[in-house]
Amino acid sequence: MTSALVPFEAEVVGCKDETPDMFSLQLRFTDPEVQAAYRFSMGQFNMLYLPGMGEVPISIVSDPDEREMIDHTIRKVGSVTRNLGELRVGDRLGLRGPYGRGWPTEEAEGTDLVIVTGGLGCAPSVSLIEYVLHRRGRYGRMHIIQGVKHSNDLIWRERYDAWRQHPDVEVYLTADTGDTLWPWHVGPVTQFFDRIDFDPARCSVFICGPEGMMRAVIKAMRQRQVPEERIWLSMERNMHCAIGSCGRCQLGPKFVCRDGPVFTCRELAPYLTHRGV
Amino acid sequence: MKVRHFLARDRFQTLLDRLVEAGYEVIGPRVRDHAILFEPLSRVEQLPEGITDAQAPGHYRLERSDSGRFFDWATGPQAIKPLTFAPRETLWRSERQPDGRLVFREQPPEAQPTAVIGVRACDLAALSIHDRHFLNDAHPDPHYRERRRNLFLVAVNCMRSATTCFCTATGDGPRVQHGFDLALSELDDGFVMEAHTLEGQAILDALETTSATHDQLEQVEAGIERATHQQTRRLPEGSLPDMLQAAVDHPHWQSLNDRCLTCGNCTAVCPTCFCQTHVDQLSLDGKTSEHGRQWGSCFDPDHSYIHGTVIRAERPQRYRQWLTHKFGTWVEQYGRSGCVGCGRCIAWCPVGIDVIEELAALSIAPEAALSKAPDDAPALATNAAPATTPARPTDGEDTP
Numbered sequence: 001m002t003s004a005l006v007p008f009e010a011e012v013v014g015c016k017d018e019t020p021d022m023f024s025l026q027l028r029f030t031d032p033e034v035q036a037a038y039r040f041s042m043g044q045f046n047m048l049y050l051p052g053m054g055e056v057p058i059s060i061v062s063d064p065d066e067r068e069m070i071d072h073t074i075r076k077v078g079s080v081t082r083n084l085g086e087l088r089v090g091d092r093l094g095l096r097g098p099y100g101r102g103w104p105t106e107e108a109e110g111t112d113l114v115i116v117t118g119g120l121g122c123a124p125s126v127s128l129i130e131y132v133l134h135r136r137g138r139y140g141r142m143h144i145i146q147g148v149k150h151s152n153d154l155i156w157r158e159r160y161d162a163w164r165q166h167p168d169v170e171v172y173l174t175a176d177t178g179d180t181l182w183p184w185h186v187g188p189v190t191q192f193f194d195r196i197d198f199d200p201a202r203c204s205v206f207i208c209g210p211e212g213m214m215r216a217v218i219k220a221m222r223q224r225q226v227p228e229e230r231i232w233l234s235m236e237r238n239m240h241c242a243i244g245s246c247g248r249c250q251l252g253p254k255f256v257c258r259d260g261p262v263f264t265c266r267e268l269a270p271y272l273t274h275r276g277v
Numbered sequence: 278m279k280v281r282h283f284l285a286r287d288r289f290q291t292l293l294d295r296l297v298e299a300g301y302e303v304i305g306p307r308v309r310d311h312a313i314l315f316e317p318l319s320r321v322e323q324l325p326e327g328i329t330d331a332q333a334p335g336h337y338r339l340e341r342s343d344s345g346r347f348f349d350w351a352t353g354p355q356a357i358k359p360l361t362f363a364p365r366e367t368l369w370r371s372e373r374q375p376d377g378r379l380v381f382r383e384q385p386p387e388a389q390p391t392a393v394i395g396v397r398a399c400d401l402a403a404l405s406i407h408d409r410h411f412l413n414d415a416h417p418d419p420h421y422r423e424r425r426r427n428l429f430l431v432a433v434n435c436m437r438s439a440t441t442c443f444c445t446a447t448g449d450g451p452r453v454q455h456g457f458d459l460a461l462s463e464l465d466d467g468f469v470m471e472a473h474t475l476e477g478q479a480i481l482d483a484l485e486t487t488s489a490t491h492d493q494l495e496q497v498e499a500g501i502e503r504a505t506h507q508q509t510r511r512l513p514e515g516s517l518p519d520m521l522q523a524a525v526d527h528p529h530w531q532s533l534n535d536r537c538l539t540c541g542n543c544t545a546v547c548p549t550c551f552c553q554t555h556v557d558q559l560s561l562d563g564k565t566s567e568h569g570r571q572w573g574s575c576f577d578p579d580h581s582y583i584h585g586t587v588i589r590a591e592r593p594q595r596y597r598q599w600l601t602h603k604f605g606t607w608v609e610q611y612g613r614s615g616c617v618g619c620g621r622c623i624a625w626c627p628v629g630i631d632v633i634e635e636l637a638a639l640s641i642a643p644e645a646a647l648s649k650a651p652d653d654a655p656a657l658a659t660n661a662a663p664a665t666t667p668a669r670p671t672d673g674e675d676t677p
């Protein structure tokens with residue numbers, strides 16, 4: 001029996017710089033059979049491996065119905081992600097996955113969507129937004145609220161503009177600290193919740209970002225009577241194995257790699273209340 | 278009722294010999310570095326005859342005992358965890374071909390049939406917990422499985438408990454219950470033995486035994502009874518997961534800041550801790566890379582590192598992770614607590630921190646404990662991160 005920990009070879013079929021420190025990779029398993037058998041759902045992640053450097057968990061941003069390619073958008077923060085940013089078309093790397101439980105895209109059908117993201121960790125939500133836009137009729141109104149720490153941190157301005165053009169889609173951008181050129185709001189993401197028009201009884205709230213922000217959003221959504229099981233969070237923890245073995249991603253009784261990374265607020269509420277859990 | 282056999286002390290070597298003849302490498306308790314460790318064994322003279330251990334918080338010493346027994350000690354720093362979950366091992370290698378392609382090759386473990394003599398009830402309980410963790414249906418670990426499959430276990434009933442033992446409180450000992458091939462109970466003149474598997478029966482059949490007398494069986498019962506009554510440590514009453522959940526912000530955690538060294542010894546000696554760190558090692562020519570794993574610990578700051586942040590940056594947060602996982606959240610994960618009452622973490626903590634005492638302090642209602650603490654007793658949810666760790670990004674204090 002081969003270990004679930006052994007990667008398969010994958011090849012870079014496309015790469016693109018998004019910002020000075022963000023880039024996207026299009027990958028494909030070199031074994032056509034492995035590629036053909038590969039299935040994933042929205043919000044799952046892969047482990048990307050560079051020889052001698054190690055593996056990192058990265059969300060899949062492509063559409064699950066697109067079977068030819070696997071897309072990742074990555075921020076350069078350390079040795080592995082920086083070197084992934086050096087890869088060019090034709091280069092090889094290791095890939096294993098998909099892992100975890102992603103966004104409940106089916107359960108959310110027919111409801112209003114509130115997507116709240118913070119900081120640069122919004123990759124899992126960008127794919128979710130694109131996914132919904134390609135299936136617009138299946139979902140209600142979509143409110144996208146993106147908060148950044150500083151106005152310089154905002155990426156993908158064009159994408160936000162494009163999203164705004166769709167019917168029943170509203171995009172709110174805000175920064176904790178803005179400068180004179182920042183055309184949008186200054187303040188926390190929660191300030192919008194009284195203004196946006198969604199049905200608290202028939203909505204799905206998706207949150208992704210720093211845990212402090214998630215806590216604030218949960219509190220505001222509870223005040224608006226959104227049921228805890230309609231609020232979903234995508235969590236991040238240090239990961240080495242991605243299959244519930246190495247113990248590094250534990251959050252209370254959950255293994256984020258296996259039971260998450262997407263959880264309902266109900267599942268996590270007792271463990272989110274406190275720092276350092 | 279199972280037939281119990283008696284093997285005279287001067288015939289004990291034949292057990293080792295039969296195991297070797299059956300193709301096993303024999304591992305058993307031996308004195309090394311002033312401790313009892315499980316090491317390869319071929320002669321009974323290598324066993325810790327007439328040796329006992331004195332254990333207390335932060336204290337472990339071997340002493341002469343007044344008996345000539347081989348198994349008159351309670352637990353060494355490590356039992357069989359290293360035999361199934363290797364402290365360090367290679368999982369797979371990647372090789373870069375001249376044309377740039379990457380080839381991944383699994384490195385299967387070289388496990389050989391191994392007989393372990395002297396496995397205690399707590400160690401067997403820990404092994405079955407690890408079985409649940411490593412041999413789960415979704416992703417059974419081939420490395421663990423291969424080593425596990427090759428083990429032949431000769432268990433020993435404890436007739437003496439150390440002051441650190443509390444397996445009666447966790448329900449795991451001192452009597453061995455299941456998960457072994459042969460069980461021994463040591464008397465002054467020999468061993469009462471029983472087989473629990475066909476493999477165990479085959480070994481037993483090859484020994485010159487007599488059937489155990491009524492008197493011998495009574496001595497065994499009295500010995501196990503004695504070990505039971507020697508234990509004085511108790512866990513707090515009621516549900517520990519609920520208690521720990523309620524105590525998440527308990528002021529008592531902060532007291533660990535001054536005591537715990539975050540050395541991780543407690544996790545290393547604990548027979549159930551399973552955390553791992555995966556590491557890559559590149560060959561000098563840069564062509565091959567070995568991907569391995571080694572034991573990890575939630576006391577290591579890297580354990581919770583992500584994006585320049587250490588989630589459990591403060592010492593009490595790491596102690597809280599250890600204790601809350603062991604006695605609380607483990608129950609939801611694996612249907613029982615992660616503690617088998619072996620007492621190793623108590624004896625091997627360099628500063629003598631005692632899980633039983635910490636649990637007792639935490640089980641006093643936080644309000645009651647708070648009223649005793651000074652007004653400005655720091656709660657865990659403070660913004661102050663130690664200067665040595667990366668600062669957390671500013672995030673809201675709001676709690677859901």
Ligand SMILES: Cc1cc2nc3c(=O)[nH]c(=O)nc-3n(C[C@H](O)[C@H](O)[C@H](O)COP(=O)(O)OP(=O)(O)OC[C@H]3O[C@@H](n4cnc5c(N)ncnc54)[C@H](O)[C@@H]3O)c2cc1C
Pocket residue numbers: 045056057058059060072073074075076077078079080081082123124235236237238239261578579582583584585
């Ligand atoms: C489910 C999930 C999905 C993710 N999706 C994405 C995504 O789509 N895009 C994206 O950009 N990021 C994503 N991330 C985050 C991404 O995995 C990390 O940013 C990445 O692991 C960083 O790797 P690195 O080697 O470049 O950085 P580093 O931070 O340098 O190191 C990664 C590993 O090395 C070790 N390490 C390195 N430096 C230190 C240190 N100073 N102290 C302690 N340990 C250290 C740690 O063990 C760490 O896990 C995701 C994370 C998770 C958990």
Ligand code: SF4
Pocket residue numbers: 543546547548549603615616617618619620621622623632
């Ligand atoms: S927590 Fe301590 S007493 Fe319990 S099994 Fe682990 S080492 Fe033994």
Ligand code: SF4
Pocket residue numbers: 247250544549550551552573574575576598599600602603
């Ligand atoms: S998280 Fe800590 S206590 Fe739990 S298994 Fe890992 S090292 Fe042991």
Ligand code: SF4
Pocket residue numbers: 536537538539540541542543544576625626627628629630
């Ligand atoms: S409790 Fe003791 S053994 Fe465990 S990390 Fe702290 S000082 Fe080390």
Ligand code: FES
Pocket residue numbers: 238239240241242243244245246247248249250255256257258
């Ligand atoms: S990443 Fe190893 S247990 Fe989750």
